[in-house]
Amino acid sequence: xxxxxxxxxxxxxxxxxxxxxxxxxxxxxxxxxxxxxxxxxxxxxxxxxxxxxxxxxxxxxxxxxxxxxxxxxxxxxxxxxxxxxxxxxxxxxxxxxxxxxxxxxxxxxxxxxxxxxxxxxxxxxxxxxxxxxxxxxxxxxxxxxxxxxxxxxxxxxxxxxxxxxxxxxxxxxxxxxxxxxxxxxxxxxxxxxxxxxxxxxxxxxxxxxxxxxxxxxxxxxxxxxxxxxxxxxxxxxxxxxxxxxxxxxxxxxxxxxxxxxxxxxxxxxxxxxxxxxxxxxxxxxxxxxxxxx
Numbered sequence: 001x002x003x004x005x006x007x008x009x010x011x012x013x014x015x016x017x018x019x020x021x022x023x024x025x026x027x028x029x030x031x032x033x034x035x036x037x038x039x040x041x042x043x044x045x046x047x048x049x050x051x052x053x054x055x056x057x058x059x060x061x062x063x064x065x066x067x068x069x070x071x072x073x074x075x076x077x078x079x080x081x082x083x084x085x086x087x088x089x090x091x092x093x094x095x096x097x098x099x100x101x102x103x104x105x106x107x108x109x110x111x112x113x114x115x116x117x118x119x120x121x122x123x124x125x126x127x128x129x130x131x132x133x134x135x136x137x138x139x140x141x142x143x144x145x146x147x148x149x150x151x152x153x154x155x156x157x158x159x160x161x162x163x164x165x166x167x168x169x170x171x172x173x174x175x176x177x178x179x180x181x182x183x184x185x186x187x188x189x190x191x192x193x194x195x196x197x198x199x200x201x202x203x204x205x206x207x208x209x210x211x212x213x214x215x216x217x218x219x220x221x222x223x224x225x226x227x228x229x230x231x232x233x234x235x236x237x238x239x240x241x242x243x244x245x246x247x248x249x250x251x252x253x254x255x256x257x258x259x260x261x262x263x264x265x266x267x268x269x270x271x272x273x274x275x276x277x278x279x280x281x282x283x284x285x286x287x288x289x290x291x292x293x
Contacts, residue, residue, distance in 0.1 A: 001057050002196035002283075003042050003162070004028065005120070007075040014077065016040055018060045019196055020068070027068035028076075034067060035059045042079055042197055043248035046145050046161045053199070077120035079164050079197035080143060085249040086113040086191060087239060088168055090181065092228050092254025099262035108230045108238055111181045113168070113252070117191035124290045126189045127269060131171040134269040134289075137255035138213035138221055138277035140206065141166035142232055143197055148245040156236035159245065162197040163206060165277045165285040166252050169269075172261050192275075192287040193250070203281060206232045210280040211256060215273050223256030230254075 006017035006028060016031045016038055031038050038056055039045050045052045090109035091097040097104060119125070127134050145161025168185065169192070175184025203209075206225060213221035230238070235251055245251075260267035269275070273289040 001060055001199045001202065003045065003056070003079060003199065004196050005042060005077040005079055005081055006030075007077065014041070014081070016042065016045065016056075017074070018056065019071070020060060026071040027065060028071055028074050029060060029063050029068050031056055031059055034063055041081070046143075046247035049146070076122070076195050078118045078193040080193065080248050080250055081118065082115045083118065083248055083250045084246050086115070086117070086252065087249065088113055088185065088252040089230070089235060089254040092230055093223060093256040094227065094229060095223075095257035096255055096259070097229075099257050099259070104229050108235060110239065111185065113182070113185050113191050116188050117169075117186055119189050119192050119287070121192070121195035121285055122287070123192065124189065124288050125167075125169055125192060125269065125275065126187075127271065127289065127291050128171065128187050129292050131173050132268060133172040133261070133266070135170045135172050135260040136213060136215065136220065136269060136275050137168035137170060137259060138211060139166050139168055139252045139255050140209060140211060140225055140232075140279055140282070141193060142206070142236070142251040142253060144245045144247055144249045144251075145200065146247055148236065148240045151237055151240050153233045153237045156233040156240075157200070157206070159236060160200040160232070161247060162199045163203050163282050164193055164197050165195075165279045165282055166250070167192040167275060167277050167285065167287060168252050168255060192277075192285055194285050195283050198282050209282065212278045213258065214276045214278075215267075215269075220260070220267070221256050221258035225253070227256065228253065
């Protein structure tokens with residue numbers, strides 16, 4: 001099931017939706033219109049547990065195409081509009097660590113992004129006036145589905161609500177101002193996310209997904225999630241040993257090699273660029289780039 005946070009143009013309000021593909025193209029169902037008992041946002045669906053998930057799946061499966069909207073008639077927002085936590089992982093692919101002149105870390109490199117960074121598919125990455133060294137980092141994002149504390153690796157994936165794509169946009173000059181990376185990662189619009197939340201039952205193995213990033217059609221990053229140094233289950237176990245993970249919390253699992261900062265000359269994002277993050281079985285996230293006014 002592919003859940004979305006969506007604004008239906010006829011009402012102009014945020015609602016819970018689901019995307020179903022048809023021969024004529026993607027269709028979006030207003031789940032709150034079809035089934036008023038469903039919560040109006042994805043985090044509340046996750047918090048409501050198995051019953052809400054089952055009800056949403058039943059609605060999507062049984063809904064008639066006549067009650068669907070074409071994708072171009074709605075505005076998709078980030079599936080998780082305001083995550084309680086965005087926990088990001090640095091240098092989680094060996095070749096990316098190497099291009100940063102580092103080796104494999106013995107413990108995950110953990111830093112934070114904040115909810116102000118989140119934008120949805122098609123929304124613009126804004127290059128701040130403070131920096132011209134804005135970089136891209138396509139990543140698999142894990143969205144937690146239930147409260148999770150001190151779980152083992154073998155139980156960790158059972159805590160996942162779903163997966164989506166994220167772009168860990170980074171201002172490299174600000175990132176290097178201190179030993180901590182967070183300030184360079186936290187400008188507004190620096191976490192495009194989406195386009196949907198693919199529920200965990202549809203991703204049988206999060207360590208077998210091709211990931212590709214292009215800018216204006218030119219390939220910049222290409223890898224498979226099997227190349228992660230710390231797999232998803234291990235990340236969840238390690239993080240949950242320290243903090244409780246709540247429904248809707250997002251883990252950005254790290255980017256592969258090919259970032260702009262490592263290129264010669266560096267390839268910084270420019271106004272007019274379109275960044276495309278594509279993850280097998282998860283979806284395609286496109287973001288135009290504009291300058292701050």
